[in-house]
Amino acid sequence: MCARELTSFEKKVVWEMEGDLPSLACRAAIALDKLMQREQTDLDVVKRLVKMLGNYVKYSESGAPVPANGTGPSPLVTPKTLVIMKQAMYDSALAQNLTRVTQVREQVFEVASRLGKLVQEPPVSDNDNEELKQLRSFCLALSRQASAHKPMPFDQSVKHPYRR
Amino acid sequence: MDILHYTRQRLQGILDEVSCLAESDFPYPDPREALNILRGFFENGLKSLSGAQADDAAREACAICLRDIFLHLPLLGFISRSTDVRNSFEMVRPFTRLAGSTLKLDGSDYLRLILSSEWEYSPFVYIHVPAIPCYMLIGLPASESSNPLLLPLAGHELGHRVYEKLQPSTDFETLVAHAVVSAAQARWGEYKTHFPDVDCDPARLFEDSAGYETLELAVEWALRQAEETFCDFLALRIFGQSLLYATAYLLSPRIAEAERPVYYPNIVARIDNLMRASEQYGVQIPTAYRNMFSDLIEPNLSPTQGFLLSLADEAVKDKVVPDLINIVDEYASDAGLPKRSHADEEEERRIRSRFDKVAPAEDCSSIAHILNAAWGAYEDESMWQHYSKLRSNKRRVLSDLILKSLEVFEIEQVTGGEHPQ
Numbered sequence: 001m002c003a004r005e006l007t008s009f010e011k012k013v014v015w016e017m018e019g020d021l022p023s024l025a026c027r028a029a030i031a032l033d034k035l036m037q038r039e040q041t042d043l044d045v046v047k048r049l050v051k052m053l054g055n056y057v058k059y060s061e062s063g064a065p066v067p068a069n070g071t072g073p074s075p076l077v078t079p080k081t082l083v084i085m086k087q088a089m090y091d092s093a094l095a096q097n098l099t100r101v102t103q104v105r106e107q108v109f110e111v112a113s114r115l116g117k118l119v120q121e122p123p124v125s126d127n128d129n130e131e132l133k134q135l136r137s138f139c140l141a142l143s144r145q146a147s148a149h150k151p152m153p154f155d156q157s158v159k160h161p162y163r164r
Numbered sequence: 165m166d167i168l169h170y171t172r173q174r175l176q177g178i179l180d181e182v183s184c185l186a187e188s189d190f191p192y193p194d195p196r197e198a199l200n201i202l203r204g205f206f207e208n209g210l211k212s213l214s215g216a217q218a219d220d221a222a223r224e225a226c227a228i229c230l231r232d233i234f235l236h237l238p239l240l241g242f243i244s245r246s247t248d249v250r251n252s253f254e255m256v257r258p259f260t261r262l263a264g265s266t267l268k269l270d271g272s273d274y275l276r277l278i279l280s281s282e283w284e285y286s287p288f289v290y291i292h293v294p295a296i297p298c299y300m301l302i303g304l305p306a307s308e309s310s311n312p313l314l315l316p317l318a319g320h321e322l323g324h325r326v327y328e329k330l331q332p333s334t335d336f337e338t339l340v341a342h343a344v345v346s347a348a349q350a351r352w353g354e355y356k357t358h359f360p361d362v363d364c365d366p367a368r369l370f371e372d373s374a375g376y377e378t379l380e381l382a383v384e385w386a387l388r389q390a391e392e393t394f395c396d397f398l399a400l401r402i403f404g405q406s407l408l409y410a411t412a413y414l415l416s417p418r419i420a421e422a423e424r425p426v427y428y429p430n431i432v433a434r435i436d437n438l439m440r441a442s443e444q445y446g447v448q449i450p451t452a453y454r455n456m457f458s459d460l461i462e463p464n465l466s467p468t469q470g471f472l473l474s475l476a477d478e479a480v481k482d483k484v485v486p487d488l489i490n491i492v493d494e495y496a497s498d499a500g501l502p503k504r505s506h507a508d509e510e511e512e513r514r515i516r517s518r519f520d521k522v523a524p525a526e527d528c529s530s531i532a533h534i535l536n537a538a539w540g541a542y543e544d545e546s547m548w549q550h551y552s553k554l555r556s557n558k559r560r561v562l563s564d565l566i567l568k569s570l571e572v573f574e575i576e577q578v579t580g581g582e583h584p585q
Contacts (some may be wrong), residue, residue, distance in 0.1 A: 013299075014208060
């Protein structure tokens with residue numbers, strides 16, 4: 001095969017294919033690793049993760065998380081998302097004992113804001129390493145939890161997860 | 165032994181296979197482009213490991229690469245089989261055209277389609293975003309892949325693309341989660357026997373983290389059921405009665421010994437849903453249609469999982485289906501697919517009269533008309549009654565007429581209906 005350059009359409013499709021939560025979170029963890037080591041790295045993947053977290057939290061136009069009103073599903077939308085986010089918080093020691101859905105949402109909002117800040121102002125001093133370490137730990141935990149809650153089904157009825 | 169080294173080698177193996185496949189002869193460009201996309205995807209995977217240290221993050225990245233290989237290797241097989249001459253390539257362009265208009269695509273947002281014959285008896289699609297976005301991959305069982313009467317079933321697969329497109333504005337997740345929570349609230353006593361540790365007011369189930377989490381499986385199953393039901397409805401709305409016939413042809417009465425997948429309503433419920441939607445869409449239901457089907461065996465779940473599945477089933481049947489019927493109807497109308505009317509029946513009669521004369525139809529306004537006319541012919545036992553050779557080869561001759569009509573339809577679309585002088 002002549003390995004020609006990908007067309008812009010093909011690049012766009014590849015970019016979308018790389019946008020699942022386990023991949024994004026893992027690549028974000030690797031990018032934060034490189035930041036800690038002061039290596040050059042592309043933070044686009046972190047930016048994409050922040051956007052994805054934002055979709056789960058549902059920000060209002062003012063940038064604040066949408067408040068729960070108790071009359072409908074939480075803006076964390078599905079119980080699966082709730083479990084993934086909560087466990088990732090626990091695994092990375094960012095939070096404990098989150099009993100209300102609102103608390104989980106606020107934590108997700110906070111961590112998304114911290115990641116967003118990193119993208120806007122990449123750290124330059126070693127003093128920032130503790131923050132980087134914490135966020136890296138969250139990204140890795142998020143990747144693992146998202147993988148664990150999106151298991152590839154090996155049952156007989158669906159042999160391939162993309163097979164309908 | 166080195167995990168990173170092994171992972172790089174595995175990725176290189178996939179890239180080598182992609183290169184080999186790209187040497188094949190493809191009857192149309194979309195499969196070759198899909199290979200190029202997969203090449204880019206795996207090259208990026210390889211790049212993402214460059215300079216990685218052997219730490220926990222790199223280990224996770226290797227696991228994800230292995231998952232990607234696991235997921236995408238069957239796609240390479242699918243693309244390879246798309247070159248098989250048993251595929252009815254005449255269906256590709258008219259269906260892609262239909263898909264483009266149904267999805268309301270403009271120049272910057274377009275769709276590719278790969279048709280393949282598969283060695284499994286089920287039409288399926290590889291459609292989720294992580295596979296190949298913008299691509300519809302439709303596989304028909306090899307024994308039926310040259311049978312255009314089953315084309316309406318591809319409408320179900322198109323439904324997955326439409327569902328995905330509508331997700332941000334329609335928020336199916338909220339609709340379904342709400343329905344499942346309502347079902348749990350309505351059966352609170354039973355719920356408490358399965359989840360005695362949940363300590364919250366049923367009205368606050370949305371807000372209590374531990375309580376809401378107990379519904380994880382029910383919501384996931386209901387979401388998948390809702391998506392599949394949406395797809396059934398869209399296919400019905402596009403193809404009308406021919407979808408009902410094609411479904412019966414492929415699936416009736418049931419697959420013996422097969423367990424019902426939790427991601428679908430059981431067969432009879434699925435047929436009931438289609439019949440409910442048929443009434444609203446003006447589609448005539450074939451006589452004794454429901455009696456054609458029986459349910460699959462219910463899966464062997466734990467009592468709690470069984471309870472959660474019943475919540476999912478109930479939520480979809482009672483709360484979600486009526487909304488989905490309306491959502492699909494509105495969407496189809498917006499996409500320029502009018503509800504069935506007397507004019508459709510006239511048009512199908514005209515096409516049928518061409519088939520009676522063993523001639524392909526010209527000047528058709530949609531492929532749905534061709535397929536509805538064809539199914540009417542297929543089901544009509546008196547057709548070609550004085551022509552024994554035609555009667556004994558009815559399916560093959562009718563298939564040829566459909567495929568030829570689709571070709572004519574496509575040429576007319578390309579030329580704007582102008583006939584060469």
